[in-house]
Amino acid sequence: MVTSHDVARLAGVSQATVSRALRDDPKVALDTKERVRSAAITLGYSPNPIGRALAVGRSTRVGLVVTDLENQFYSYVISPMHRELEKHGYELLLITESSEQAPVADLVAGAGLCGVVLATTTLDSVLPVRLADRGIPFVYFNRTTPNVPADSVTVDPAPGLEKLVDDLVRLGHTRVGAVFGPVNTSTGEEREQALRHILDDQGLTLARKHVRRGPFEFGTGRDAMQELLDLDDPPTVVICGNDVVALGALNTAVERGVRVPEEVSIVGFDDLPTSAWPLVRLTTVAYDLEAMSRQAARLLVERVESGESVEAGGVHTARFDTSYVPRATLGRVEG
């Protein structure tokens, strides 16, 4: 982004003089003012980039911030979100937040975005605070953080998990294991609490030794499954925080020659296209990810176009229902 430093350099004056000249301070000489203004125009500098976008009402660029693009989950979010935004005359820019050092908030402001969808925000992320400070509208996607209120699109894991646990009981599972998501995400925390609560209602317990935890990644499921299968009394079913984790677990079982579901059952959450492959047939919990992605786009567009602040009008929340998708990786306990 062009800064007042750049203008100062080009005009050959101090940064303070740039500020004074652009406020039309009478103490600045006329030819200095002229030089500063001409430099500002050459560089396309505006003292207030957000004000600029709002004043013109012309920025139609929406940013989607994600951390882990290697996670195939996001590739199914981007296309519907992109199409929905396009329908409303907006474009989508993807911003990857690969490191804590990356000044993503500056990047968002610098790229002249009219709004942002946050898809991988951790509970301790500073990005929501920074965006709120700068007055950039944003929507939480599949995540929330408690401290900064904003519109959100989330999933209610309970209905799908309830049907799943009914099936666990019916199939005779008593040694239940789980690979939960990270504790610093609302999604990980919420799915874990819902599952624990529902298992409890059905009189099933999660033994501590049968629980693993980690990022929503393939490697988390792979490593957790190695450890669980090495136990003297491995769980009869492993419920994973999402499908990508479950795919990691499933591949470990296949690699070790452990039959699924005869020797161990595996369950996911998300119902990604890969999970429905004839080669995979993962039992999982589903929701309408495409509709959710479109809804996030619509909430953001409404927020941008109304110009209404969260403080003034409150937040809009959309919560999506879940369903249980029985396939081939959950079966009856043998022996």
Place this chain on the structure above:
Amino acid sequence: MVTSHDVARLAGVSQATVSRALRDDPKVALDTKERVRSAAITLGYSPNPIGRALAVGRSTRVGLVVTDLENQFYSYVISPMHRELEKHGYELLLITESSEQAPVADLVAGAGLCGVVLATTTLDSVLPVRLADRGIPFVYFNRTTPNVPADSVTVDPAPGLEKLVDDLVRLGHTRVGAVFGPVNTSTGEEREQALRHILDDQGLTLARKHVRRGPFEFGTGRDAMQELLDLDDPPTVVICGNDVVALGALNTAVERGVRVPEEVSIVGFDDLPTSAWPLVRLTTVAYDLEAMSRQAARLLVERVESGESVEAGGVHTARFDTSYVPRATLGRVEG
């Protein structure tokens, strides 16, 4: 992007007056000039946004343009490219070119990008022409187009395909089938020509009825495999344009209960992480996609920082070698 129309509207003058005022045309009244300049500064308008970025030398935003983000291939490109750019002090913005109507070239200019990596350009795309016209540096990634010269990072399919065809001969395959990529991409065309040439050298032919063609997508392999398996004399091996297509073909075989490789062999190209899953074990052709992604980032950074035009100094090309990765989906012809 802020345009001279916006400035005209805010200043309450015509667009022509904006142009004249900013050139300091003596025919424009002093107070009108003042009003136009003030509006330009408020809006951050510059008569020449490219000149602005070059003059300041401060834009460090690189765009990656891809069409089909649901294709998992790209998710493995983005992370290494992002990390390499970050090392050089640049950020990555992802731009999805979802429709022909999308004014991607305008978006690229409007977002103030210093350069672009083109990853899904078709041979007839206008984007390279538009970028060249605007003087925005770009690099072709895994693609080229013949008309607009630029730096490129591509793959040489021949070494890997030669070893693959050696193995086809050794394993007794004579009815060879193929699912090629789209004819309007250099990648599709080049892989097809290389394979045809190498098969020919080994005395193998591709019967027309055993050849299918389509976009580099899962559905292409799925549908092609249905048709090929319905033939009276299906091919004994199906060579696919990439791994995603091969995964579609493999899942169709599994769904139909056709044993791979006992009844039909399937081969891919790319060696995506999914292809190495114990559940998949796809025989394929590999190259160093991560190194390629990093190299594209480096070529672009060099081009941006040197400021050297393609016309003045010629193009830089990096070509990556391929190798053959035998796994479980290619076997001996039975019977």
